Amino acid sequence: MIYFTSSFIAAGILTFFTRASPAFIWLAYLLWLSIVLGIFNFVNFVLIFFRRKKNYELKLVGQSPNLRVAAFITSYNEDPEIVKGTIRSVIAAVDGRGDVYLLDDSTDPDKKLYEFCRENNVRYIHRTKRRGYKAGAINDALKEIEDKYDLVAIFDADQRPTEDFFDVVLPQFKDERVGFVQIPQNYTELRTRISMGSKYQQEPFIKVIMEGRDRVSAFSLGSGTVFRISALKRAGYLYEKSITEDAATSVKIHELGYTSKYIDRQLIWYGEPPAYASSYFTQQSRWSLGTFQMLRELLSSNLSFGAFYDYISGWFYWMETGPLTLVQLLGPIMFLALRVPIIEINPILYLLFYFPYVLFSFSSYIAIMRRQEYGLKGFLYHQFIEYLEVMPVTASFFAWIMRRKVPFKVTPKGRIAGSARVLVFHLTFLALLCISIVLGINWVLSPAPIIIKEAVAVNVAWAIYHAFFMAGGAYIALNSREFEHNPYTHSVRAQTNVKSKLGILRKVKLL
Numbered sequence: 001m002i003y004f005t006s007s008f009i010a011a012g013i014l015t016f017f018t019r020a021s022p023a024f025i026w027l028a029y030l031l032w033l034s035i036v037l038g039i040f041n042f043v044n045f046v047l048i049f050f051r052r053k054k055n056y057e058l059k060l061v062g063q064s065p066n067l068r069v070a071a072f073i074t075s076y077n078e079d080p081e082i083v084k085g086t087i088r089s090v091i092a093a094v095d096g097r098g099d100v101y102l103l104d105d106s107t108d109p110d111k112k113l114y115e116f117c118r119e120n121n122v123r124y125i126h127r128t129k130r131r132g133y134k135a136g137a138i139n140d141a142l143k144e145i146e147d148k149y150d151l152v153a154i155f156d157a158d159q160r161p162t163e164d165f166f167d168v169v170l171p172q173f174k175d176e177r178v179g180f181v182q183i184p185q186n187y188t189e190l191r192t193r194i195s196m197g198s199k200y201q202q203e204p205f206i207k208v209i210m211e212g213r214d215r216v217s218a219f220s221l222g223s224g225t226v227f228r229i230s231a232l233k234r235a236g237y238l239y240e241k242s243i244t245e246d247a248a249t250s251v252k253i254h255e256l257g258y259t260s261k262y263i264d265r266q267l268i269w270y271g272e273p274p275a276y277a278s279s280y281f282t283q284q285s286r287w288s289l290g291t292f293q294m295l296r297e298l299l300s301s302n303l304s305f306g307a308f309y310d311y312i313s314g315w316f317y318w319m320e321t322g323p324l325t326l327v328q329l330l331g332p333i334m335f336l337a338l339r340v341p342i343i344e345i346n347p348i349l350y351l352l353f354y355f356p357y358v359l360f361s362f363s364s365y366i367a368i369m370r371r372q373e374y375g376l377k378g379f380l381y382h383q384f385i386e387y388l389e390v391m392p393v394t395a396s397f398f399a400w401i402m403r404r405k406v407p408f409k410v411t412p413k414g415r416i417a418g419s420a421r422v423l424v425f426h427l428t429f430l431a432l433l434c435i436s437i438v439l440g441i442n443w444v445l446s447p448a449p450i451i452i453k454e455a456v457a458v459n460v461a462w463a464i465y466h467a468f469f470m471a472g473g474a475y476i477a478l479n480s481r482e483f484e485h486n487p488y489t490h491s492v493r494a495q496t497n498v499k500s501k502l503g504i505l506r507k508v509k510l511l
Contacts (some may be wrong), residue, residue: 003301004312011036023171024334028343030190031331034324035354037316042361044313045204048212049368055254056211056264064170069098069226072141074134076105078157080113085270087122089160090153094460099123103137105130135238135245142229149229156223159185160270169226172261179231179258180250183224184210186266187273195475196279197385198273200378207372210262217310218262231258244290247314251297254307277422277477280385281392287391288318289396311472321386322393329390329429331352332463334457336436336443347454384472391425393411423477428477430474433467436460 011033018032019025025142071090075083083102090100101123104113107128117124125141132139142152151173155161165183184206187199210218221229225246231253232238239248274280291314298311318447366379392404420427440460444453 003305003309004299007036007040007316008033018343018345020341021069024342027327027330027334030324030327031343034320034328037320037324039357040335041316041320042364044309044316045209045368046364048310049208050212051216052212052214053206056214056262064167065174065277066208067097067170067173068146068148069094069151069153069166069170070142070149070229071098071100071153071155072103072138073101073155073157074103074105074223075132075157076107076134077107080110080116082111082272083157084116086155086157086160087117087120089162089270090155091120092123092163093161093165094167095163098151100242101125101141101145103141105134105137127430132238132240133243133245135240135249139237139240142232151226152229152232153226154223158189158270158272159223160266161224162267162269165267168263168265168267172263173226173228175259177257177259178228178261179224179253179256180220180227181261181263182210182218182220183226183263183265183267185221185224185271186268187271188269189272191482192275193381194277194385194480195273195275197388197476198280200374200381201385203372203374203378203382204369206264208368211264214250215259217250217254217307218260219311220246220260222246224268228258231256242290242293243286247290248294248297251294251301251303251311254303255301272460275386275482276480280307281422284389285392285396288322288393289400290444291315291318292397318393319397322390324393324398325387325390328462329433329466332440332459332466333429333432333436335459336440336463337432339443347458351460380472381476383469384476386473387466387469388423388426388473388477420478423474426470426474426477428469430470433463433470438461439466480502 011029014032014036015025015029020026021028062403071094073083073086073090087100087102094100100121102113102117102125104124104126106126114124114126116122125137125144127137127140130136138154140151146333151170153161153169161183169181169183172178187195187202190199213219222245232249234256235249235252237249238245239252242248254260269489274283294311295315298308298315301308301309326336331342334342369378372378440456440463443456445462448456
């Protein structure tokens with residue numbers, strides 16, 4: 001709790017000593033809060049990196065234990081052909097260790113899909129009422145299968161495991177303290193620039209953050225998770241009151257003293273990220289709202305400090321990405337276009353203290369990510385798409401504040417037209433930033449005290465920075481034509497098809 005409140009207290013102290021306009025003291029406070037939370041998140045990222053470097057490893061802990069697996073494929077109004085492909089992959093992965101279930105919550109279930117399940121000995125479960133949405137479907141199925149299984153594996157309709165999935169996962173459950181194992185999503189179906197941005201946005205998370213959170217606070221991602229059923233039952237099954245039931249359930253399992261194992265291997269060979277702005281907004285709205293909803297549970301939890309630190313930093317991330325980025329956009333616009341002073345601080349002093357931090361954090365981030373398949377292209381795509389999500393994440397924040405019940409929505413997989421319509425907010429702020437830049441340059445060129453010109457120059461620089469990334473976000477959203485060829489997809493499929501079970505184990509040096 002002290003760690004959580006300290007950031008808000010620090011922002012309040014800074015506001016007290018630098019407030020300029022009493023009418024906009026709230027904006028000054030939020031600007032300082034965005035800086036403080038940015039620093040907190042950067043420190044967390046660096047500490048997690050060093051934790052990962054020191055502790056993360058993957059070893060087979062003897063032969064696979066004799067544990068029975070129930071493999072659940074969750075589906076809601078999905079393309080039947082995609083579902084069939086996933087069913088085939090899951091059957092091959094389970095390979096006699098248990099049974100495969102299709103939890104089809106579709107409003108209009110496909111009879112051919114039912115017949116396909118019957119022909120392939122897959123248990124088909126369809127509910128007429130979607131109580132609890134995905135979490136409810138899984139909980140209902142768990143209660144129906146009683147005590148026939150030790151583990152439950154969960155796969156989204158577009159997340160296909162390799163044949164070796166359980167060869168790598170099951171040995172981790174030799175340790176009775178392991179409550180669940182998580183395999184990262186592997187986005188291979190990169191059809192548009194939004195898809196590409198989604199992949200690069202995930203890279204720091206799956207390659208650094210989740211590896212660093214291994215055994216401490218690595219949480220379920222909803223798909224590619226294998227739960228110990230006894231741990232899940234002790235936690236009260238999947239948490240149905242949150243639209244991100246996976247993360248909320250992870251908190252409850254960690255509270256019980258279980259650890260979680262994260263395995264950063266390509267054991268999921270197929271995955272469809274959002275392809276268009278509309279579907280991306282739906283995904284990010286759901287993820288951010290679910291995290292906002294977890295705050296009360298986090299503050300009242302009995303997590304270890306390390307786990308609480310990691311979880312609450314995730315909450316800080318969504319705050320910084322959504323409403324506080326909106327505040328960062330408003331700051332230079334208010335000052336340059338309306339000439340309203342928000343923060344009273346010497347511009348040179350600001351540059352001397354804050355600019356070195358900006359350079360240090362940027363260079364540290366690049367150094368940490370340099371060994372990943374990221375590079376300058378990945379960094380730009382990552383920033384472009386994060387500026388796209390400002391409005392949907394901010395909307396989720398206010399939905400949480402006003403206690404609005406937002407229904408669970410599956411991220412759409414097909415084409416959704418009208419990107420320009422969903423970018424109204426984005427394009428409006430881009431235009432305001434450009435106008436502010438022109439007005440700011442004109443202000444610098446006009447007769448004014450040197451300290452005012454310095455302040456204007458700082459704000460113009462920030463306006464240019466924000467405008468650049470907002471323009472990049474608009475570009476990748478509006479240029480949403482599908483790629484004619486995706487070499488990444490084909491190379492992954494080819495690699496997956498030629499790997500034998502023993503070959504993968506040698507490849508990742510597990511033996």
